[in-house]
Amino acid sequence: MRYLPLTDTERADMLARIGVGSIDALFVDIPEKHRLADLVDLPRRKTELEVERAIGRMAAANVSAGSVPFFVGAGAYKHHVPASVDHLIQRSEFLTSYTPYQPEIAQGTLQYLFEFQTQVAALTGMEVANASMYDGSTGCGEAVLMAHRVTRRRKAVLSGGLHPHYADVVRTLSAMAGDDVVALEPDVSAAEDLIQAIDGTVSCVVVQTPDVFGNLRDLRAVADACHANGALLIAVFTEAVSLGLVEPPGAMGADIVVGEGQSIGNALSFGGPYVGLFATRSKYVRQMPGRLCGETVDADGNRGFVLTLSTREQHIRRDKATSNICTNSGLCSLAFTIHMSLLGQAGLTRLARVNHANAVRLADMLDGVPGVTVLNWVFFNEFTVRLPRPAADVVEDLARRGILGGVPVSRLLPGAGLDDLLLVASTEVNTDEDRAALVAGLREVL
Amino acid sequence: MLNRQGRPTGTGEAATSGAGTFTGNRALLQEEALLFETGRLDATGVDIDEPAPFVSRLGGLERKTPLALPGLSEPEAMRHYVRLSQKNYGIDTGLFPLGSCTMKHNPRLNEKMARLPGIGDIHPLQPVSTVQGALALMEMLGHWLTTLTGMAAVALSPKAGAHGELCGMMAIKAAIAARGEAAQRTVVVVPDSAHGTNPATAALIGFTVRAVPAREDGTVDPEAVKAVLGPDVAAIMLTNPNTCGLFERDVVAIADAVHAAGAYFYCDGANFNAIVDKARPGDLGVDAMHINLHKTFSTPHGGGGPGAGPVVLSDRLAAFAPVPFVRRSGDGLALVEVDGDGEAAQSFGRMTAFHGQMGMFVRAMSYMLSHGSDGLRQASEDAVLNANYVRAGLADLMSQPFGDKPCMHEALFDDTWLKGTGVTTLDFAKAMIDEGYHPMTVYFPLVAHGAMLVEPTESESKASLDLFVATLRDLALAVKAGDTERFTAAPRLAPRRRLDETKAARSPVLRWTPPEPIRDAAE
Numbered sequence: 001m002r003y004l005p006l007t008d009t010e011r012a013d014m015l016a017r018i019g020v021g022s023i024d025a026l027f028v029d030i031p032e033k034h035r036l037a038d039l040v041d042l043p044r045r046k047t048e049l050e051v052e053r054a055i056g057r058m059a060a061a062n063v064s065a066g067s068v069p070f071f072v073g074a075g076a077y078k079h080h081v082p083a084s085v086d087h088l089i090q091r092s093e094f095l096t097s098y099t100p101y102q103p104e105i106a107q108g109t110l111q112y113l114f115e116f117q118t119q120v121a122a123l124t125g126m127e128v129a130n131a132s133m134y135d136g137s138t139g140c141g142e143a144v145l146m147a148h149r150v151t152r153r154r155k156a157v158l159s160g161g162l163h164p165h166y167a168d169v170v171r172t173l174s175a176m177a178g179d180d181v182v183a184l185e186p187d188v189s190a191a192e193d194l195i196q197a198i199d200g201t202v203s204c205v206v207v208q209t210p211d212v213f214g215n216l217r218d219l220r221a222v223a224d225a226c227h228a229n230g231a232l233l234i235a236v237f238t239e240a241v242s243l244g245l246v247e248p249p250g251a252m253g254a255d256i257v258v259g260e261g262q263s264i265g266n267a268l269s270f271g272g273p274y275v276g277l278f279a280t281r282s283k284y285v286r287q288m289p290g291r292l293c294g295e296t297v298d299a300d301g302n303r304g305f306v307l308t309l310s311t312r313e314q315h316i317r318r319d320k321a322t323s324n325i326c327t328n329s330g331l332c333s334l335a336f337t338i339h340m341s342l343l344g345q346a347g348l349t350r351l352a353r354v355n356h357a358n359a360v361r362l363a364d365m366l367d368g369v370p371g372v373t374v375l376n377w378v379f380f381n382e383f384t385v386r387l388p389r390p391a392a393d394v395v396e397d398l399a400r401r402g403i404l405g406g407v408p409v410s411r412l413l414p415g416a417g418l419d420d421l422l423l424v425a426s427t428e429v430n431t432d433e434d435r436a437a438l439v440a441g442l443r444e445v446l
Numbered sequence: 447m448l449n450r451q452g453r454p455t456g457t458g459e460a461a462t463s464g465a466g467t468f469t470g471n472r473a474l475l476q477e478e479a480l481l482f483e484t485g486r487l488d489a490t491g492v493d494i495d496e497p498a499p500f501v502s503r504l505g506g507l508e509r510k511t512p513l514a515l516p517g518l519s520e521p522e523a524m525r526h527y528v529r530l531s532q533k534n535y536g537i538d539t540g541l542f543p544l545g546s547c548t549m550k551h552n553p554r555l556n557e558k559m560a561r562l563p564g565i566g567d568i569h570p571l572q573p574v575s576t577v578q579g580a581l582a583l584m585e586m587l588g589h590w591l592t593t594l595t596g597m598a599a600v601a602l603s604p605k606a607g608a609h610g611e612l613c614g615m616m617a618i619k620a621a622i623a624a625r626g627e628a629a630q631r632t633v634v635v636v637p638d639s640a641h642g643t644n645p646a647t648a649a650l651i652g653f654t655v656r657a658v659p660a661r662e663d664g665t666v667d668p669e670a671v672k673a674v675l676g677p678d679v680a681a682i683m684l685t686n687p688n689t690c691g692l693f694e695r696d697v698v699a700i701a702d703a704v705h706a707a708g709a710y711f712y713c714d715g716a717n718f719n720a721i722v723d724k725a726r727p728g729d730l731g732v733d734a735m736h737i738n739l740h741k742t743f744s745t746p747h748g749g750g751g752p753g754a755g756p757v758v759l760s761d762r763l764a765a766f767a768p769v770p771f772v773r774r775s776g777d778g779l780a781l782v783e784v785d786g787d788g789e790a791a792q793s794f795g796r797m798t799a800f801h802g803q804m805g806m807f808v809r810a811m812s813y814m815l816s817h818g819s820d821g822l823r824q825a826s827e828d829a830v831l832n833a834n835y836v837r838a839g840l841a842d843l844m845s846q847p848f849g850d851k852p853c854m855h856e857a858l859f860d861d862t863w864l865k866g867t868g869v870t871t872l873d874f875a876k877a878m879i880d881e882g883y884h885p886m887t888v889y890f891p892l893v894a895h896g897a898m899l900v901e902p903t904e905s906e907s908k909a910s911l912d913l914f915v916a917t918l919r920d921l922a923l924a925v926k927a928g929d930t931e932r933f934t935a936a937p938r939l940a941p942r943r944r945l946d947e948t949k950a951a952r953s954p955v956l957r958w959t960p961p962e963p964i965r966d967a968a969e
Binding site: 001002003004005006010011013014015017018019020023025026027028029030031034035036039040041042043044045046048050051052054055056057058059060061062063064065066067070072074075076078082084086088089090091092093094095096097098099100101102103104105106107108109111112114115117118119121122123125127128129131132134135136137138145163165166168169171172173175176177178216218243244245246247248250251260267268269270271272273274275285291292293294295296297298299300302304305306308309310311313314315316317318319320321323324325326327328329330331332334338340341342343344345346347348349350351353354356357358360361363376377378379380395396399404407411412414428 | 470478480481482485486487488489490491492494495496497498500501502503504505506507508509510511512513514515516517518520523524526527528530531532533534535536537538539542544547549551552553555557558559560561562563564565566567568569570571572573575576577578579580582583586590593594605606607608609611612616619641642643645646647648649650651652655692693694695697698721723724725726729730740746747748749750751752753754768783784794795796797798799800801802803804805806808811812814815816817818819820821822823824825827828830831832834835837838839852854875876879884885890904905906907908910937940941942943944945946947949950951954955956957958
């Protein structure tokens with residue numbers, strides 16, 4: 001087997017050196033009747049070529065985003081990632097290293113985490129960021145738990161513009177932990193009154209911008225209402241590129257900003273692995289979940305980096321930890337950091353502007369299609385349209401024509417009476433031809 | 447001393463650091479500034495044209511706060527990150543015997559498979575008719591995992607090991623609630639030797655943790671478990687093979703006792719790699735177990751993630767699995783994405799957006815298909831053989847807390863043999879760095895004093911192990927010979943010497959801020 005270096009001769013020598021007669025002598029602690037004699041009923045080993053064929057067949061049965069006009073978003077976005085990003089994250093010293101427990105030989109990981117934290121804090125307009133979460137949705141769940149720790153209250157209010165998967169993650173975690181959740185009705189037009197839901201028992205209000213329907217939201221009033229009631233404002237985003245163009249939540253009064261970083265540096269990959277971004281105010285840093293990297297010096301006085309404030313963490317605090325998190329999303333945060341470094345603020349701002357321009361152009365075109373109504377006036381690179389028949393059917397019809405036209409709201413909110421709504425995203429990858437194809441496709445199928 | 451980038455180089459102490467160059471560089475080992483110190487606000491490595499004029503629809507929410515994020519051109523970025531990478535130790539660099547972490551070879555075929563457009567470039571919310579191959583791969587992975595573990599069902603969505611623990615414990619909590627015993631069963635039994643994630647997970651969802659000590663041989667005594675079981679106990683969280691590298695030989699008796707008490711058996715599967723295709727957790731009475739695809743099935747650790755932690759479930763817990771999951775539907779595959787009715791009527795809900803770590807699923811599948819059942823068994827056997835080979839090679843010099851007897855995939859030593867030498871476990875680990883090795887796991891598990899947990903994995907050749915054992919023997923003999931400074935001053939040859947963690951924690955600097963003169967100049 002190509003990944004196993006030992007030869008049978010060596011195995012025999014080693015057993016002799018250990019002083020046992022057979023490999024089974026090393027497995028004697030497994031109860032004999034439960035030791036498997038025969039191999040489990042699965043296929044035998046395959047050559048590299050055979051594996052490529054087997055997985056290649058499965059891959060070929062999927063329609064890839066880059067092969068068609070593509071407008072699917074709702075929490076994960078198709079962006080162009082420079083070739084150098086993927087090359088660099090495959091450097092084996094990054095790819096095959098572990099959590100930097102031995103900082104003297106992990107300065108590469110630690111320095112990029114420090115850079116990552118700095119970039120995330122700047123993007124979100126916050127003071128500190130951690131070294132990443134699994135993804136935006138789990139980060140959102142952790143943000144709510146953190147707010148409960150800070151406020152010593154146990155009730156979260158969720159905006160109706162929050163991505164339904166994110167709301168479900170919070171709901172699941174809260175139900176298990178015995179915390180309260182008040183989830184507002186789906187809010188297609190950002191018209192909900194969050195402020196009336198805030199009182200002295202509320203720990204936090206969770207608001208997404210751009211929200212799941214694409215609306216950009218001004219957070220200042222709700223931030224003020226939170227603070228007047230001793231609650232925290234948790235701002236969520238699922239499209240990190242938007243932060244290149246819109247005012248960051250930190251500048252609008254958010255106390256915790258959490259979101260999905262996939263858009264920068266990371267592939268769609270059918271939903272994971274992604275990278276959760278998590279930022280807050282310095283005063284709350286000791287209540288933060290996840291790993292943190294900090295600057296220090298070594299024995300010679302040279303600048304270096306270490307994991308720090310680990311007394312918050314499970315391996316030290318066990319059942320008193322701020323979170324059970326051990327792994328973060330290291331390599332995805334590296335991809336984020338490299339792509340972000342390549343963009344710089346100049347590149348990110350232009351990228352965001354191209355996204356917005358493409359979406360505006362598409363919205364204008366779709367508004368001209370009979371039966372289609374664009375519901376948003378304000379948006380970044382994604383918006384909601386109303387169709388004359390169920391969006392799920394329309395999406396299937398478009399897919400048969402080789403167009404991936406968006407996400408039917410019913411996929412995220414079945415039974416909510418929003419079956420005629422379609423979420424449409426447009427990024428820098430969309431061309432004039434793509435937009436024309438979507439318009440023509442809709443004209444055909446509607 | 448400061449170099450041209452204005453950062454201290456420490457060349458004033460060249461005698462100790464061994465640099466003594468004007469740059470602070472040591473030939474191939476280059477000092478590297480932070481990207482914020484070399485980048486410029488108007489530099490970029492991505493060519494993007496401004497869009498044609500259009501009317502913005504941002505509704506007055508345009509960014510007014512400056513981003514203040516410098517950029518790098520592509521050549522600068524390449525050099526920056528390549529230099530950073532060279533300050534890291536990886537599996538491809540050398541033996542990485544980090545116990546409990548399973549640093550085995552990461553096959554590059556897996557990377558290639560994850561980057562196929564039909565895998566890496568598909569969206570989780572595309573119509574399911576356009577991702578049938580992806581669902582087939584998830585179904586196949588589920589089949590392999592349930593077959594290897596002898597369990598009824600699998601939840602693929604957990605994002606990492608600790609997330610998998612949370613998934614398993616949530617399924618248990620849901621099952622207990624369904625029995626109407628939620629108010630009564632609030633305690634989770636966790637052995638002292640457990641990973642810190644176990645008690646943290648239990649506490650996260652409102653359980654109280656009750657510890658059970660290990661017996662003298664490093665395993666858990668079923669009688670000790672029985673003594674802490676009661677009508678208030680929801681579950682036990684037991685790692686098997688355990689964190690001392692030992693198989694819990696009384697696991698079946700423990701499982702029986704737990705079940706007799708009306709509780710569930712959560713198995714921490716972090717060390718499943720030792721027994722793949724040798725024994726099935728389902729046969730041992732396990733109700734839920736997470737599988738770290740990044741340990742057992744070789745998906746890269748990536749400097750601390752991303753991981754993937756699918757959870758296999760017994761038929762007693764299967765109905766409570768989280769959404770989403772894959773189901774046969776007619777002649778195709780479907781995704782059950784919403785809990786609350788139908789097949790997901792009893793599901794405890796959703797743990798994450800979308801469907802889990804597809805990029806890790808395909809890498810693990812590529813690993814499993816490559817090995818096949820025969821290769822997986824051989825891998826487990828070689829992992830155990832290699833650990834015992836190292837153990838046998840060091841047994842006369844280093845102390846083992848639970849006696850000189852075979853281990854599973856990792857060998858545990860303690861610091862009894864270091865007593866009175868002036869060398870600690872940490873010093874010994876740091877000296878290994880100078881010899882070109884990544885240290886083993888140190889000070890874990892907590893049940894062994896000054897623990898050193900060595901997991902060589904099946905990826906090491908005999909020659910590599912021979913050199914490793916010889917090196918550790920040389921070091922151990924140096925300890926015994928009183929060559930203390932070799933250890934207390936180590937590492938001397940790494941990119942950095944020992945770092946001041948107290949300083950880092952006392953006054954945390956968690957992000958870069960422009961130095962004062964630069965800030966002043968900008969204003």
